[in-house]
Amino acid sequence: MKKFASSLFPPSLRRFLLPQQEAHEESGPDRQMAPPPVLVSGSPATGPVVLASPHSGHFYPEAFLRLTRQPLDILRSGEDSYVEKLAQGAHALGPPLLQATFPRVFCDVNRAAWDLDSRMFHGAIPSFVAPSDRGLAGLGSIPRIVADRRPIYRQRLPFMEAALRIRHYWMPYHVTLADLLEAARAQHGLSLLLDLHSMPDAPQAGSPDFVLGDRYGTSCTPHLTNLAEQTLQGLGFKVARNLPYAGGYITRHYGRPTSNMHALQIEMRRGLYMDENTRTPHSGFTTLSNALTVLVERVLAHFPPT
Template sequence: MKNFASSLFPPSLKRLFQPQQDMQEENTANRQAASNPVLVCGTPATSPVVLASPHSGHFYPEAFIRIARQPLDILRSGEDSFVDELALGAHNLGPPLLSATFPRVFCDVNRAAWDLDSRMFHGAIPSFVAPSERGLAGLGSIPRIVADRRPIYRQRIPFMEAALRIRHYWMPYHAALADLLQAAHTRHGFCLLLDLHSMPDAPQAGSPDFVLGDRYGTSCTQRLTDLAEQTLQGLGFKTARNAPYAGGYITRHYGRPTQNMHALQIEMRRGLYMDEATHTPHGGFAALAEALTILVAQVLAHFPAQEKPAHNSG
């Protein structure tokens, strides 16, 4: 799993990114790359639990803003604002915390790398592009639409624009996540990814405070999902499972219960901790952060203290 991200880059594109590429392509890459597209807090393998916040980033490259049709407040509508900060108390219990610094509207790491809507590009589309149903709807790794299905771009963009974002943002995030999970699994013999998100009110699901997504029991053992649900309900929160969010690409790809690798997506209702209109935290922030810390403490207590097994298939 360690080389997973780079393995998804087709050889035809790798050749374009060799040192001998022309100066124009190199300058484009430099303009798109944030200095730290991925932040890792903590030491790998200190805990079998890994915390991740893939959608809390708020670095919007100037070049992206210039070609966007929508104003910044609309582009920010999909942000999981402050989720990385909500997780700091839980991180202090030992689990490392991974977060993306870039927003999902720019590059969504919770989609497969080449899950793209070809209608947003001009020119030839490589054969390795494989859109899912959501990708065709404009919600792929490089989204075409944002809130209320509003188009993000003024016009079609070059495919190389998407390829560069996958290279400089998607790949580093998944390389870091795979490394953290592999280190935890190697050290402890098992690992659990808590993939942290925020959500607007979901009246169709009864407006729960938390939605726990385990891909209908396929990405995480039931006892861990049960534990998370019981803990949150015991704290007074309303919970739902897999509806309306069952877990995205990250949960599906990294959740492998038969290999003692578990992944649970946790959606937290934004109204519990922030004003969605102004993207500012309110008085409920501390209480929700404490609840998340208690949840992680309960999960950690569930795992037995265990050293690396003598024969670990990793």
């Protein structure tokens, strides 16, 4: 953990952030009520597959809500509600399941740590901030906008606010994920991350039920992507590849087929399992959960026991 932290934080921030390993930017009731930033159950002992749900967290700190100008229902619009519950059947087959407890609108672990829009902050911006096009559009690791490009915050934030969230939320998620994938590769010779997400209808892509993102064949061996596609199509689902979601930072960073590390992002259409207006699961929930279980069962059967 210390080695990872030291590599992520430049010297100008280490003396503020690293000596107090258990510090938290919240205090008082928020700290007492806050769950741990990540939850993980199981271990990669039974196979190389790791399940992860980075965007289904729904703990919204009160201190964060006081900074925002949007109501909670708008802030929740990007939440992958119930995805960790959809994965329970697949998890029961043996793969470990990792989930973030905080929402992506607060800290998005599917972006590089310092992918930030400098317009969010007042004062000097450190030179190590490196925004991507999406970061500049307000969708970095600390998002500036939410649904329909609505601004999240009432005013600009101090940069240290972002640094603390990276330290206490982004980093624990990635430390845990990296450890799970390395353990899977050490035990089984390879690892396969199935990064689970939900999506609204995507008419521009023909409104598929699933979108499989493998960064256009660079983050996962085509054989495994083909297996996932054929399995889901055989179950009656409409499947697309890479459009409109090819995979974000997680898929790109952990998908290294030449190092026997594979990553496949799986987007599931929200209307299949819940009412998007009320965020209430409906009768399709069980059907989709069972489909995800079958998919993981087929993938596990592809690997010989070790």
